[in-house]
Amino acid sequence: MKLLEELARRQLIVVTGKGGVGKTTIAAAIGRLLAARGRRTLLLEVDPRESLHQLLGTEPSGGQVIKAGARLSSQNLQARSVVDGLVREKLPIAALAKKVIASSVFQHFAEGAPGLKEMAVLGYALRTVEGHHRHKADVVVLDAPATGHSASMLAAPLLLSDAIAGGQLGEMAKELAAFIADPDRCGVVLTALAEEMPVQEALELIALLREKIGRPPEVVVANALYPSFPSGTPASRTSDGNAAAILDLWRQRRAVNERELKRLRAGWKGPMAEIPLLPLDRGPDLLAGVESALAEELR
Amino acid sequence: MSLGPLDQRMLVVVGAGGVGKTTLAAALGLQSARAGRNTLVMTFDPSLRLKDALGVGDEAREGAVRVKSGTRGRLDVALLDARTTFDRLIRRYAPDDAAAERIFTNRFYRDLAGNLAGILEYMAVERLFEVAADGNYDRIILDTPPTRQALDFLEAPDRIVNFLDSGALRLALKPWWEQGGGLKRMPMRIAARGVERIVDRVIGDRLLHDMVEFFRAFGPLYDGFRGRASEVRALLRAPDSLFLLVSGPGEDRIPDTLFFARKLKEAGHRVGPIVVNQIHPVAPLPRDVPSALAEGLSLFHYLGERDRRGLVRLRQLLARSEPLLAIPLQASPPTDLPELESLGRVILSQLDR
Numbered sequence: 316m317k318l319l320e321e322l323a324r325r326q327l328i329v330v331t332g333k334g335g336v337g338k339t340t341i342a343a344a345i346g347r348l349l350a351a352r353g354r355r356t357l358l359l360e361v362d363p364r365e366s367l368h369q370l371l372g373t374e375p376s377g378g379q380v381i382k383a384g385a386r387l388s389s390q391n392l393q394a395r396s397v398v399d400g401l402v403r404e405k406l407p408i409a410a411l412a413k414k415v416i417a418s419s420v421f422q423h424f425a426e427g428a429p430g431l432k433e434m435a436v437l438g439y440a441l442r443t444v445e446g447h448h449r450h451k452a453d454v455v456v457l458d459a460p461a462t463g464h465s466a467s468m469l470a471a472p473l474l475l476s477d478a479i480a481g482g483q484l485g486e487m488a489k490e491l492a493a494f495i496a497d498p499d500r501c502g503v504v505l506t507a508l509a510e511e512m513p514v515q516e517a518l519e520l521i522a523l524l525r526e527k528i529g530r531p532p533e534v535v536v537a538n539a540l541y542p543s544f545p546s547g548t549p550a551s552r553t554s555d556g557n558a559a560a561i562l563d564l565w566r567q568r569r570a571v572n573e574r575e576l577k578r579l580r581a582g583w584k585g586p587m588a589e590i591p592l593l594p595l596d597r598g599p600d601l602l603a604g605v606e607s608a609l610a611e612e613l614r
Numbered sequence: 615m616s617l618g619p620l621d622q623r624m625l626v627v628v629g630a631g632g633v634g635k636t637t638l639a640a641a642l643g644l645q646s647a648r649a650g651r652n653t654l655v656m657t658f659d660p661s662l663r664l665k666d667a668l669g670v671g672d673e674a675r676e677g678a679v680r681v682k683s684g685t686r687g688r689l690d691v692a693l694l695d696a697r698t699t700f701d702r703l704i705r706r707y708a709p710d711d712a713a714a715e716r717i718f719t720n721r722f723y724r725d726l727a728g729n730l731a732g733i734l735e736y737m738a739v740e741r742l743f744e745v746a747a748d749g750n751y752d753r754i755i756l757d758t759p760p761t762r763q764a765l766d767f768l769e770a771p772d773r774i775v776n777f778l779d780s781g782a783l784r785l786a787l788k789p790w791w792e793q794g795g796g797l798k799r800m801p802m803r804i805a806a807r808g809v810e811r812i813v814d815r816v817i818g819d820r821l822l823h824d825m826v827e828f829f830r831a832f833g834p835l836y837d838g839f840r841g842r843a844s845e846v847r848a849l850l851r852a853p854d855s856l857f858l859l860v861s862g863p864g865e866d867r868i869p870d871t872l873f874f875a876r877k878l879k880e881a882g883h884r885v886g887p888i889v890v891n892q893i894h895p896v897a898p899l900p901r902d903v904p905s906a907l908a909e910g911l912s913l914f915h916y917l918g919e920r921d922r923r924g925l926v927r928l929r930q931l932l933a934r935s936e937p938l939l940a941i942p943l944q945a946s947p948p949t950d951l952p953e954l955e956s957l958g959r960v961i962l963s964q965l966d967r
Contacts, residue, residue, distance in 0.1 A: 335632030335862065364870070511947060512661045513632070542913060545906035561897045561914050562907075567945035594916035597866045 318534055318586055319613040323352045325502040326444040327437075327494070328456045329469060332506035333516050337538040337605075340597075341506045341590075342458035343370045343389075344606040348613070349454055350387035357443060357452035358389040361436055361460045365391045372599040380450045388450065394432035394460075397439050401487075430471030431484075433460075437472060437491050469495055469503065470527035495528055503532040508539055509572040509579065518582045534613070535583055537576060539592040541569045588612035618965055619886060620646050622856040624746070624849070625755045628878070629860035630870060634891045636660050637948060638860060638941075639757040640668060640691075641958035644951065646753050647685035648958075654678055654690045654745060657757035658738070667950050678745075683951060687752065692741070694759075699737040707838050722824035739846045740839075746849055768850065768881060772843070856886040861928075863893045863921035863943075868928050887937040887965070890928065893921045894943050939964040 322328055322345065330342035339360065346358040357380070360367040365375045371383040376391035383389045399416050406412040415421050440455040442448055459468050472495060476488035495501050503524060507517035521531055544566045580587070590608045595601040619625050619642055627639045636657050643655035665671060670679050670691045675698050678690040701718070708714035717723050742756060849855065857878055861871040871888065878885050896918040900911035925940055932938060941960060948954040 333631055335630055364873075369866075508632070511663050512659075515661060542910045544910070545904075548904075548907065557895070558898070561895060561911065564895065564943065564945055565910055565914060568943075571946050592913065592917075594913045596920070 317614060318588075319348060319352070319610070322502055322504075322533060322613070323349050323354055323454070325500060326454055327440050327501045328454065328504060329459050329501070330457065330504045330506060331459045331468070331520065331532075333513060336506050336508050336513055337590075338506045339366055339458050340370060340602060340605050341504065341536050341538060341609070342456050343367060343602050344609045345504060346387055346389075346456040347384065347602070347606050348610055349456065350384060353386065354453045355386045355451060356388070357450065357455045358383065358387070359436070359440060359455055359457045360389065360391045361394055361458065362391075363393065366597075367391065367458065369597055370599065370602045388452070390450075392436060392439060394436050397435040398432060401435055401438065433468040433471040434484075434488060434491060437468075437495065438487060441491060441494050469524065473527060496530075498530060504534055504536060505532040506536045506538055507579070509537045509575040511571075511575060514575045514579050517579060521583055531583075531585055534586045534588055535579065536588045536590060536609070536612075537579065538590045540572050540576075540589055541565060541592055544569045619856065619858050620649060620651075620753075620962075622886075623753060623854040624852070624856070625753065625886075626758060626850065626855065626857045626883075627755065627860060628758045628857055628874070629889075630862065630867075633860050633862045635860050636757050637664060637954075637957065638858075638889065638891065638961065639755050640664060641948070641954050641961060642858075643689055643691075643755050644681075644683060644685065644954055645958040645962060646755070647681075647683055647687040647689035648955075650686040651752040652687045652690075652750070653753045653755065654692060654751045655755045655757065656692045656694055656738070656741065656745070658694050658759050660693070661947070663947055663949055667948055667954055681951075690751070692745070694738050694741055696737040699741050703737075703740060703839075717828065720824060720828045722828040736843075740842065742849070743842045743846045768878070768883070772847070851882045851884075853884070855884060857883050858886050858889060860889045860891055863890055863924050865920065865924040865927055868924060868931065871928070872931060885936075887939045888928070888932065889939045889941060889961075890921075890925060891941045892943045893925065893940055894918045896922055937965075 328342075328345060328349075330338055330345065332338045332341075339362075342360075343358060346356050350356040358367060358371075360376070365377075367389050368375045368381070371381075371389060373381050373383050373389065376389060378391060378393060378396065380388050380390045402415055402421070403409070403412045406415065436457070439448075440457055443450065443452050443455055472488045472491035476485060476492050505517055505520060505524075507513040517535060521535070525531055542565075548562065548566075576589070588609060589612060590605055593601060593604045593608075595604055616622075625639075625642065627635050627642075629635050636659070639655055639657060640660070643653050646653040660668075660670075668681050668691055670681060670693075672693070673679060674691050674693040675695045678692040681689040681691055683689045704714050704717050708717065738756070738759065742754070745751065745754060859871065859875055859878070861867050875885055875888065894914065894917035897911065897914040899915050900908050903911055925938070929938055939961065941964065944957065948957055
């Protein structure tokens with residue numbers, strides 16, 4: 316089956332990868348492709364410094380759901396406010412909830428507790444596709460936070476359900492762990508650059524995903540590739556030193572890409588998508604370009 | 615006072631992930647050692663290639679390893695690893711082996727403490743304190759963790775101390791924890807009113823129990839942690855400590871870079887040159903070139919223009935006194951000491967301009 320159709324059947328697509336690899340752009344492109352296939356899609360961004368709106372050409376979300384096209388909307392979600400929301404949901408008496416949220420024990424717990432914020436975001440996505448929120452969506456595409464290893468986000472429910480084993484939070488962790496582990500409901504897209512560190516981290520992340528949630532990503536996207544260097548081009552076909560240096564830089568950067576793609580493929584036998592580096596500034600044009608390249612690759 | 619990166623006792627290299635911080639830190643370390651200074655580069659997550667270039671393996675997690683650099687000053691590299699540092703600290707500061715063992719076997723410590731927000735950054739700070747206190751080096755170059763919000767790193771000491779201070783420790787000291795860490799039920803009529811009771815209901819007994827046990831065991835170490843955190847705060851603000859802010863090229867990185875520079879200054883740090891790394895060279899629009907090359911050369915023309923625009927814009931936004939170093943994109947990452955050395959020379963030549 317086509318990869319895009321596979322992704323379109325899910326309720327949650329988590330786009331992971333290190334910071335600076337174009338994760339947000341890939342997440343937005345997937346969101347647009349799913350919306351174009353008739354799925355009501357919500358793009359969730361959790362980085363407090365909003366950047367999704369630049370790509371979509373919308374106003375910043377400021378925490379609100381923003382319309383970004385036919386069947387497509389986006390939202391910047393502050394994990395901390397979701398955690399607070401969780402307490403309000405669990406404690407029906409408003410005054411009591413307010414007291415808990417204001418208490419310093421809770422403040423520090425919510426800020427420092429491992430996995431709690433990650434879990435709250437995943438919980439928000441689950442509640443959205445289950446229709447509990449005012450804004451309805453068939454699928455949530457999550458631009459996962461650029462933490463050291465984003466596997467920790469996906470592993471958070473499992474880890475916490477294990478560590479907590481009780482309480483309402485423990486119940487929620489169990490429910491989320493099952494949601495994440497269900498390949499019919501949740502999918503992972505891993506984004507990387509074909510450079511040494513990003514590939515090293517991508518391979519580690521794939522191993523971690525297998526170990527922590529028991530399955531690999533649906534697809535690995537190699538982003539921002541330099542174009543193939545035409546074979547037979549002499550490195551110094553011109554007497555112009557600058558032009559020769561540019562050709563040489565192109566040849567060598569592409570060689571790095573090819574070497575690292577090869578290394579990635581040696582450790583990852585699943586589907587891959589290769590997206591070229593495009594001569595476009597960050598904005599709707601770039602998104603359109605990446606979207607069409609991705610559509611081609613996921614076909 | 616000089617803003618030259620090699621005039622400082624401590625150089626902290628900061629910036630977003632993927633901008634080449636670690637490689638620059640290593641290249642500067644090599645130049646520092648060449649200049650006769652005994653130098654330590656502390657780093658988190660170097661690529662295999664860089665480790666190979668330096669001839670350093672995972673043994674550097676346990677302590678500083680000498681690089682066979684053949685320089686006048688010695689060059690050591692230490693890899694920071696949160697768990698290793700945490701374990702070592704506990705072993706060193708626990709009153710006895712049994713107390714250390716209680717912490718090591720605690721489920722909260724084993725499963726969760728390594729993921730505790732800011733712990734990696736905090737441990738870096740701890741290591742920094744150890745090394746600075748030893749005084750074995752003329753210069754320490756600290757490569758900060760690969761987080762987008764690298765500010766986390768600088769706030770980590772405060773955050774962790776706060777967390778220890780008011781959250782879990784306060785809970786642990788509540789009378790409703792019986793001696794020995796067991797959970798004693800409060801009478802319901804009091805409990806129903808207490809916030810703690812609700813926190814307990816939401817996050818569950820077992821986690822609370824484990825946390826309390828952990829912080830109990832951790833108690834004797836706690837004052838030391840606190841004291842060192844505040845000394846490191848001072849160290850990072852000392853007049854001979856300088857922050858080197860590294861940015862990727864292109865206009866869309868500028869807001870992040872300036873935001874970060876401002877935050878650093880607001881926090882009382884000395885910010886040195888802003889280093890714009892991986893700049894594509896200016897390339898002419900392709901004319902009269904074979905069609906096979908036209909598309910690629912157009913891309914390089916665009917990238918060169920993009921990065922040039924970014925530099926011009928950043929220059930406009932910075933005060934005249936704030937130095938800006940522009941480092942060209944290397945054809946490929948350094949694979950050995952000579953290549954690292956030549957990158958270092960590029961940085962220094964920029965400084966001389």
